[in-house]
Amino acid sequence: MSEETQSIRLPDPAKLIVSNSPHMRDKPTIGRIMFTVVAAMLPACIAAVLFFGFAALEVLALCVFSCVLAEEGWNKLMKRSSTWKDGSAILSGILLGMNLNAGAPWWICLLGGILAMILGKQLYGGLGYNPFNPVLVARVGLLIGFPGIMTTWDKPELGHWAIDGVTAATPLGLAPGETFVKDMLLGNVGGCLGETSAIALIIGGAILLYFKLIKWEVPLAFIGTVFVFTGIAHVVQPEVYHSPFVHVFSGGLLLGAFFMATDMVTSPMTHKGAWIFGFGCGLITSLIRLWGAYPEGVSFAILFMNALTPLIDRVTIRKPFGYIAPVKEAK
Structure with a gap:
């Protein structure tokens, strides 16, 4: 081979255009991602309005x-731009x-909105910098400050457009054997x-998974861990x-597993990390539900794993690729 063919030919520096990173661009934007998740929330929002009436629409x-x-x-x-x-x-x-x-x-x-946006998000620098899920x-915060309000549930009634003030326990608050899976599937149960x-x-x-907006490992590990641990406890007693x-x-649990534990900012970036994160959420949720002071543990579990x-x-x-570990100098 000649010396010319062995040499490395570089492009003309005058024709190179250097711009700010990242250099790879994709169609999805923050707005498109957020509003796709909003669309995925619509079935649950519609179900809430059908069972709780205009009161649910007012809260939302x-x-x-x-x-x-x-x-x-x-x-x-x-003095920042609008977001x-x-x-x-x-x-x-x-x-x-x-x-x-x-x-x-x-x-x-109103207080919940302030806590979520200011305490949970903006104090850390805004979107992308918050270590914890703002909504949780x-x-x-509301649960600790106002436990009476946050643990009182209205009784749902399909087709009635106004709540009648009758409270009902959530399925987890009932005795074993008093709950009906059919009602929970449809939505005819007390709760948030x-x-x-x-x-x-x-x-x-399923919509989030179809558009690949969440890592499937998180909800699978979360829900699967809860099912296994609570199943063992149920078989024993x-x-x-x-x-x-x-x-x-x-x-x-499903709301937390699909829509909050999978938050892109506060959940792990790797697939192996997603398995660990989901397992941790499921384990902590199960421990709180089975032996903790609160009947519910999803919020605490996700926040704890956010910290990790x-x-x-x-x-x-x-x-x-190509990483070479630095050699430690001998003393």
Whole structure:
């Protein structure tokens, strides 16, 4: 081979265009992703309105309004550009409403929006910088501050457009044997708006999986772990512990597994990390439900695992191609 063919030919530097990273672009934008998730939430929102009437619609509207207002108010205060059009505040408002009771007072919705957007998101720098799911920060804050309001549930009644003030226990609050899986699948059970119809939540989760907006490992590991652990407890003491189907179809597990544990910002980046994250969420949820002071544990479990996400990423992320470990100098 000649010397010319062996040499490396570089392009003309004058023809090279250097721009800011990233250099690879894709069609999905933040707005498109957020509004796709909003669309996936619509079946569950419709089910909530059908069972709880206009009160559910009012709670959802107030939560969306409060989240958008809180975020835009903070942007004004910090002299930042408007961000509500990216859809993240709207999605947070819908998820916040789905974590509340249909009879929640208006000020709870407004306070929840402030906690989610300011305490759970903006204080860390905004979208992409928050270590914890903002909606769950708000839910846990409201639960600790106002346990009476946050654990009182209105009785659903299909076709009635106004709640009658009659309260009902959630399936997890009933004695084993008093719950009906059919009612939980359809949505005819007490609880927050996001605990109503398991079928509607599964449809929403399927939409997210179809568009590849979430890692399937997280909900599978989350739901599977809860099913296995609560199933073992039920087999050992069926008179004390609910069937694993009751645990899966009630208590906001499906809402948390599909829509909140899978948050792109607060969940692990790797597939192996997603398995670990989902397993941890399921294990903590099961422990709280079976032996904890609260009948529900999804929110606490996800927040706890959010705190471990950086460590999970550090342990499970693969080394880049061509990586050479630095050689330690001998002392």
